[in-house]
Amino acid sequence: MTADAGRIxxxxxxxxxxxxxxxxxxKPAWRRALYGKARYLTLAPATLYMAAILGVPLVLAIWYSxxxxxxxxxxxxxxxxxNFISLVGNPAFIQALINxxxxxxxxxxxxxxxxxxxxxxLLPSYRGKPVIRFIMMLPWTIPIPLSLVGWQWIFxxxxxxxxxxxxxxGVMSSPGVQWLGFPDNAMxxxxxxxxxxxxxxxxIIFVAAVIGIPAELIEAAKVDGAGWWRRLTRxxxxxxxxxxxxxxxxxxxxxFTDLTIVYLLTQGGPAGGTEILSYDAFQVGIQDGNxxxxxxxxxxxxxxxxxxxxxxxxxIRRSRLAMS
Amino acid sequence: xxxxxxTTPGPGxxxxxxxxxxxxxxxxxxxxxxxxxxxxxxxxxxxAACSGGPATSASSGGSGGSGGKNLRLLLWSHFVPAFDTxxxxxxxxxxQKNHINVVVNHVPTQTVVTHFSSEVAAGTGxxxxxxxxxxxxxxxxxxxxxxxxxxxKIGSENGxxxxxxxxGNVNGRWITIxxxxxxxxxxxxxxxxxxxxxxxxxxxxxxxxYGAELKKKGHPVGIGFSACDDSENAALGFMFAYGSTxxxxxxxxxxxDSPETRDALNExxxxxxxxxxxxxxxxxxxxxxxxxxxxxxxxxxNPISAYRSAPQSLQSKCDFVPPPAGSQKGANTVTIQxxxxxxxxxxxxxxxxxxxxxxxQYETAFKASTGYDMPFLNNFLKKPMxxxxxxxxxxxxxxxxxxxxxxxxGPPTRQAGLVNDKYLMADVFAKYxxxxxxxxxxxxxxxxxxxxxxx
Numbered sequence: 001m002t003a004d005a006g007r008i009x010x011x012x013x014x015x016x017x018x019x020x021x022x023x024x025x026x027k028p029a030w031r032r033a034l035y036g037k038a039r040y041l042t043l044a045p046a047t048l049y050m051a052a053i054l055g056v057p058l059v060l061a062i063w064y065s066x067x068x069x070x071x072x073x074x075x076x077x078x079x080x081x082x083n084f085i086s087l088v089g090n091p092a093f094i095q096a097l098i099n100x101x102x103x104x105x106x107x108x109x110x111x112x113x114x115x116x117x118x119x120x121x122l123l124p125s126y127r128g129k130p131v132i133r134f135i136m137m138l139p140w141t142i143p144i145p146l147s148l149v150g151w152q153w154i155f156x157x158x159x160x161x162x163x164x165x166x167x168x169x170g171v172m173s174s175p176g177v178q179w180l181g182f183p184d185n186a187m188x189x190x191x192x193x194x195x196x197x198x199x200x201x202x203x204i205i206f207v208a209a210v211i212g213i214p215a216e217l218i219e220a221a222k223v224d225g226a227g228w229w230r231r232l233t234r235x236x237x238x239x240x241x242x243x244x245x246x247x248x249x250x251x252x253x254x255x256f257t258d259l260t261i262v263y264l265l266t267q268g269g270p271a272g273g274t275e276i277l278s279y280d281a282f283q284v285g286i287q288d289g290n291x292x293x294x295x296x297x298x299x300x301x302x303x304x305x306x307x308x309x310x311x312x313x314x315x316i317r318r319s320r321l322a323m324s
Numbered sequence: 325x326x327x328x329x330x331t332t333p334g335p336g337x338x339x340x341x342x343x344x345x346x347x348x349x350x351x352x353x354x355x356x357x358x359x360x361x362x363x364x365x366x367x368x369x370x371x372a373a374c375s376g377g378p379a380t381s382a383s384s385g386g387s388g389g390s391g392g393k394n395l396r397l398l399l400w401s402h403f404v405p406a407f408d409t410x411x412x413x414x415x416x417x418x419x420q421k422n423h424i425n426v427v428v429n430h431v432p433t434q435t436v437v438t439h440f441s442s443e444v445a446a447g448t449g450x451x452x453x454x455x456x457x458x459x460x461x462x463x464x465x466x467x468x469x470x471x472x473x474x475x476x477k478i479g480s481e482n483g484x485x486x487x488x489x490x491x492g493n494v495n496g497r498w499i500t501i502x503x504x505x506x507x508x509x510x511x512x513x514x515x516x517x518x519x520x521x522x523x524x525x526x527x528x529x530x531x532x533x534y535g536a537e538l539k540k541k542g543h544p545v546g547i548g549f550s551a552c553d554d555s556e557n558a559a560l561g562f563m564f565a566y567g568s569t570x571x572x573x574x575x576x577x578x579x580x581d582s583p584e585t586r587d588a589l590n591e592x593x594x595x596x597x598x599x600x601x602x603x604x605x606x607x608x609x610x611x612x613x614x615x616x617x618x619x620x621x622x623x624x625x626n627p628i629s630a631y632r633s634a635p636q637s638l639q640s641k642c643d644f645v646p647p648p649a650g651s652q653k654g655a656n657t658v659t660i661q662x663x664x665x666x667x668x669x670x671x672x673x674x675x676x677x678x679x680x681x682x683x684x685q686y687e688t689a690f691k692a693s694t695g696y697d698m699p700f701l702n703n704f705l706k707k708p709m710x711x712x713x714x715x716x717x718x719x720x721x722x723x724x725x726x727x728x729x730x731x732x733x734g735p736p737t738r739q740a741g742l743v744n745d746k747y748l749m750a751d752v753f754a755k756y757x758x759x760x761x762x763x764x765x766x767x768x769x770x771x772x773x774x775x776x777x778x779x
Contacts, residue, residue: 070463070738071441071444071463071464071466071467072462072463072464072465072466072738073465073466074466086776086779089776090772090773090776091769091772091773092773092776152608155606156614157603157604157606157607157611158603158611158614158615158618158620159614175601175602175603178602178603178605178606179606180605180606181550181602181603181604181605181606182602182605182758183760186606266551266606267551267552267608267747268551268746268747269550269551269552269605269606269747269750269751269754270549270550270551270605270606270754271605271751271754271755271758271760272751283742283745283746284742286437286438286441287437287438287741287742287745288463288738288741288742288745289441289463289464289738290738290742
């Protein structure tokens with residue numbers, strides 16, 4: 001917008017009404033309107049779509065969580081926060097909450113670290129890079145259930161390929177590690193499978209962020225004598241921060257709400273050691289038909305995830321403002 | 325981004341003659357690629373529909389609907405593949421004979437309830453659904469049609485229903501037609517037990533005593549304490565064998581904290597430490613099958629599918645026994661398959677006729693299951709039963725006497741179903757036998773969880 005945009009009838013106001021394009025001569029009213037407040041109407045279809053796809057289920061879930069609605073009766077009673085209160089008093093739910101924090105947090109951290117390391121394999125140009133890139137992308141492109149069939153065999157108590165190799169190398173005694181047989185082992189195993197699946201996503205985000213960094217910044221840092229680590233931490237990461245943080249938000253939300261890996265690998269066992277909130281909600285809400293309690297379990301993490309996402313997005317915005 | 329749609333400099337960029345930076349990837353190319361990808365995604369479902377899609381068979385072309393001339397069935401993919409072949413052919417033939425377009429959808433086991441839940445939420449879907457537990461009709465009761473007339477008809481024509489089939493009556497109306505249950509006998513290696521001078525294991529004490537010797541020889545006992553149905557059934561088998569239950573006959577009184585429960589837990593711990601290995605803690609429903617078929621296991625508790633999938637040379641060494649006894653007669657809970665007709669179906673009469681005709685020739689269905697599907701009707705349980713009436717299978721004919729419903733001795737309620745779905749009993753047993761909790765803490769934990777479920 002130009003400085004004289006506010007004055008009616010001036011060339012500046014015409015330019016302002018036309019979106020600041022600076023064209024000379026009058027414009028039809030419909031074009032001025034299009035670039036005026038009516039442009040918000042063009043957002044309406046997407047907004048309505050988002051409201052329908054995201055908003056309606058969210059509002060419905062919140063309503064369900066405040067009632068005793070279940071599939072075995074048509075009668076519905078408003079119970080307020082009773083579903084949430086009963087969850088907090090349940091040791092199994094608290095354990096599931098702790099398990100979710102461990103699973104989600106560890107998966108996010110390891111995915112970010114290993115993904116970043118993998119990105120440095122994808123950044124430079126070298127012969128065979130397309131093949132390497134294809135192989136590295138496979139974990140992300142293979143459907144999760146299919147890859148988990150492989151992981152099931154890797155963790156199989158009798159025929160684990162890891163155990164067999166380790167035993168052949170003489171570094172493990174028979175019968176070997178029970179990957180899914182003890183709570184700690186099982187948690188580590190599902191984190192491993194989850195991180196393996198998500199590493200390519202993290203790597204791609206990092207690569208996309210880094211290639212957007214102006215080359216002259218890197219060159220200037222080199223000229224100033226900055227080593228690899230200083231270039232990474234003082235130049236690349238701060239400049240790429242907006243994209244990296246966005247990727248981190250997506251990855252975190254995905255890890256904290258994932259159901260598939262636990263459902264297919266451990267079913268929450270052994271002894272509740274990998275029971276996480278999403279699987280608990282599935283058991284209670286879908287298998288048991290207790291929609292109210294299931295919705296309460298599902299929504300339990302919503303404030304936390306929303307707050308964390310808000311912090312990340314604010315950091316992104318500040319980072320972009322600082323760069324501009 | 326400049327006027328040509330170029331992005332900021334990056335790998336592969338090259339300056340053009342105007343001094344602007346062009347990249348090999350422009351906005352036009354991006355939109356072309358995205359459009360092509362979306363077109364491919366959109367074509368995929370259409371192509372799948374033309375090919376009939378996975379896990380679906382149809383008696384005639386087309387997807388069918390839910391009007392009177394159409395009948396859509398939803399059921400699991402049977403563990404005996406030949407049964408699905410038989411059932412699909414039967415449905416097709418029945419459809420042709422009755423001028424009904426029958427579509428049969430098979431889905432992986434344990435996902436039937438997930439599919440049906442979404443149909444309940446939508447208020448539309450299949451006309452005839454085979455649920456996989458005696459508690460599931462109760463969970464969805466308001467959405468199920470009254471089949472009292474059909475239930476009585478089938479029962480009266482076939483010698484009546486056995487006690488295990490007495491579920492699914494809500495306020496005097498029957499809402500489900502039970503088809504079969506899957507028994508859980510003990511399957512043991514007769515050659516291994518003979519080698520240590522042991523008789524056929526009849527009690528858990530036999531398994532503890534002789535299992536310890538066999539474990540030293542590399543053939544431990546295989547009873548899971550893990551998050552799967554087989555393990556939950558096994559844990560309940562331990563409890564029933566020592567007179568323990570988690571709920572009373574009224575289906576509401578929690579009875580888990582008892583001396584009998586402590587006896588069951590202690591015996592389970594003895595068995596685990598002396599005759600089993602830690603791998604049973606990570607088992608899924610196929611693990612005990614694998615354990616037996618690998619030649620390692622000396623004893624498992626499992627349907628006969630584990631035996632059937634074993635090599636012929638191993639089958640000749642195996643035999644069947646009822647579930648082990650303790651201070652009480654052995655028993656365990658079983659998997660139950662039962663038909664329901666949703667209220668939204670416009671083909672309820674057609675669905676009832678299908679079931680009536682299907683049960684009229686049920687002996688054929690039983691044979692097609694190769695003895696896997698144990699009937700609920702007395703006429704089909706008369707000895708000698710087809711296939712399992714001779715040889716080592718004979719003891720399976722008495723399976724109804726040692727099989728219990730969910731929530732036994734109480735009725736199969738939604739809460740009992742959740743105990744089963746959360747593998748709560750197996751969880752308690754696992755926590756105690758591995759030493760994560762002492763006896764009192766394990767019992768208290770179980771009671772606490774039961775209270776939260778039955779609250």
